[in-house]
Amino acid sequence: MRPPSRVSISSILTPAAFKSxxxxxxxxxIPLDATWYLPNVGRNGKEEFMLERIPGARFFDIDEVKDSSSPFPHMLPSTEVFNKAMSDLGITREDTLVVYDKQANFSAPRLLWTLKIFQHPSIFILDNYPLYKQEGYEIDTKRLSAVEEAIPARSTYESPGAIEDRVVTYxxxxxxxxEPLFRKKFNIIDARPYSRWTGDAPEPRPGLPSGHLPDSISIPFNEVLEDGTKEFKNSSKLQELFLAKGVDPDKPIIAMCGTGVTACVLETALGKSGILPEDKAVMVYDGSWTEWAQRSDDKFIIKGKQ
Structure with a gap:
């Protein structure tokens, strides 16, 4: 695997900075709502968008804009599928996009990463929607119908293509x-809860074994967020966390999770931390544990602590 090309991290906006x-x-x-819930939660991001949203927001459905030929959930779409989705939302490459999700910083980083992979020029993430509401900024609670939600002014969006060397395949x-010696040349970081990484807790998808990859590092995504507000921790706290966990900034970093969503929380946090050299960027294993646990040999599914 060759080192990924460097793309600068998008800005992380406080609610006040977003309003400015x-x-x-x-x-x-254009605010983009990327709310997505784990399948065992019983909530629907699109339905909630129809009831409540930031004024002027549009909904980007990561469960719909995907590689539909893959058996794994919300894998990155082709450039053609991505372009059509952006065009259907009335977005052009001249627009500034601000992504958010209703769980604070859960699925919005996945959309942020997707937009970076397809090279949208100007993108930000709101840190975060619950704080935006708490601080009294405007919310649109007009109940939308499917017809009202549709964007009438369809655009023509043309991405220059995906940055493929930032996407890790199975x-x-x-x-x-x-090869054990080769894998020690990489940081493989896993954003799932620690108990799923050790194999003590089940995966949310029935029948999928829990556990972890050999020599991977457990960094549950919540650890990069403040306990109360779920904001990203500041740069110094993030640096301390990643270094304490054993992340070596001089080695390539591969982030993974259950299905490639919260891996992007770590990808965003690593960018904010400032520990990465200028020629390094985080790679994301798109299929993540859901793909690995179904395709890999049992000897590469580890239970317990390392």
Whole structure:
């Protein structure tokens, strides 16, 4: 695997900074709601968007805009599918996009990463929607119908293409894992809860074994967020956390989780931490544990602590 190309981390906006951006931006600012819930939660992000949203927001459905030929959930779409989704939302490459989700910082980083992979020029993440509400900023609670939610002014969106060397496939990761000496040249960080990483707790998808990859590092995504507000921790706290966990900034970093969603929380946090050299960027294993646990040999599914 060759090192990934470097793309600068998008800005992380406080609610106040987001409101300032709406006033100061010389290009249209479009909020994108990326709310997504684990299948065992029993909630629907799209349905909640129809009831409540930031004014002017549009809904980007990571469960719909995906590689529909894959048996694994919300894998990255092709450039053609991505372009169509953006066009259907009335988005152009001149627009400034601000992503958010109703769980604070859970699925919005996945959309942030997707937009970076497809090279949208101007993207930010709101840190975060519950704080935005708590601080009294405007919320649109008009109940939308499917017709009202549709964006009438369809655009023509053309991405220059995906940055493929920032996306890790199963075959890429298997090549790393097979040889113990080779895999020690990488940081493999796992954002799932620690008890799923050890194999003590079940995965949310029935029949999927829990556990972890050999030599992987457990960094549950909540650890990069403040306990109360779920904001990203500041840079110094993040640096301390990643270094204490054993992340070596001089080695390539592969982030994973259950299905490639909260891995992007770690990817965003690593960018904010400032520990990465200028020529390094975080790679994300798109299929993550859901794919690995179904395709890998049992000897590469580890239970217990390392």
């Amino acid at each position: 951006l709406l006033v100061s931006s010389k290009t249209p600012v 075959s890429d990761l298997r090549q790393v894992i097979i």
